[in-house]
Amino acid sequence: MRTRSVVVIAMPNAMALDIICPSDVFHNANRMMAMDKTANAVSYQVTIVSPTKDLNVVTSSGLVIRCEKTIYEIESRIDTLIIGGFSMDYNWSSQPDLVAWLKENYMGIRRLSAVCIGAFVLAEAGLLESKRATTHWLNAEDLKNKYKGILVNTDPIFVKDQNIYTSGGATAGIDLSLALVEEDNGREMALRVAKVLVLYLKRPGNQSQFSDILLHQEATKKPIYDLQQWIKDNLREDLRVKTLAERVFMSERNFARVFYAEIGMTPCQIY
Known part of the structure; x- marks a missing residue:
């Protein structure tokens, strides 16, 4: 089993979720892979670091996260860097040391990522120039x-x-984070982690931050997975069981059986 380094930067005064959520995804991926003992799986060594000399990072809710070290003390190669949010005071230029470190070290990092308004750190470092990016909808206009x-x-x-x-x-x-796990270990592993975290679904990146309807997406195998993607984009179409069965070239009875086996619910219960 290969191990990759995931470093999460705990930003002072950020939302705790911005730091904890990615960390828990990778830790639970490790749990699943340890149970499977899959030889070609990618496991993760997760390190939570501080962007300042203070290893006790206080989040916006008052929760204190004790970091192992500072980002400047990392000597081994970082595979995936995650910037865990940003200070809720919105002073985008308040982390010059971190920005300078990013400018100097980003070329050696395979994947650079930012949760929520952590995107502003990447922007300050010039790493989002001419690139597509998103952030919390409340701060998107400011980023633009x-x-x-x-x-x-x-x-x-x-x-x-x-x-x-x-x-x-x-x-x-x-x-x-689930998308990063999926890149490394496949969709089935990412879905298993999502289930362990008791998520309603694993959402695709292109889903809106504002969603009127959340489709159940637990299928791991074709053709049900492909059908679910089609349904998501065609909610105004005829979604009767007969029509859906025809799309996947099954009889209604077999379709209902296969769908329930994959999803654990009938099409009528979801759509």
Whole structure:
């Protein structure tokens, strides 16, 4: 089993969720893989670090996170860097040391990511120039107006542009982290982690930060997974069981059986 380094920067006065959610996703992925003992799986060594000399990072809710070290003390290669939010005082230029460190070290990091308004740290370092990015919807206009070269998309839960990932607010960090696990270990593993975390569903990055309807998405195998993606984009179409069965070239009876086996619910219960 290969091990990759995931470093989460606990930003002072950020929402605790921005730090804890990604960390718990990778830790639970490790749990699942340890149970499977899969030889070619990718496991994670998660390190939570501080961007300042103070290892006790106080979040916006008052929760104190004790970091193992500072980001400046990391000597081994970082595979995935996650910036866990940003201070709720919105002083975007308040972390010059971290910005300088990013400018110096970003080339050696395989995946750079930011949860919520952590995107502003990447922006300050110039790493989002000419790239697509998102952030919390409340701060998207500020990101767009302050950094003119960024292609800000206010709608998606998370955005990937080359090796840089940005997400919407708070719990969107879970969706971003699950996507990273899926890249490394496949969709089935990401779904298992989502279930362990008791998530209603694993949301795709292109889902809106504002969603009127959340589709159940637990299928791991074709053709049910592909059908669910089609349903999501065609909610105004005929979604009767007969029609859905025809789309996957099954009889109604077999379709109902396969769908229930994959999802644990009937189509009527979901759609």
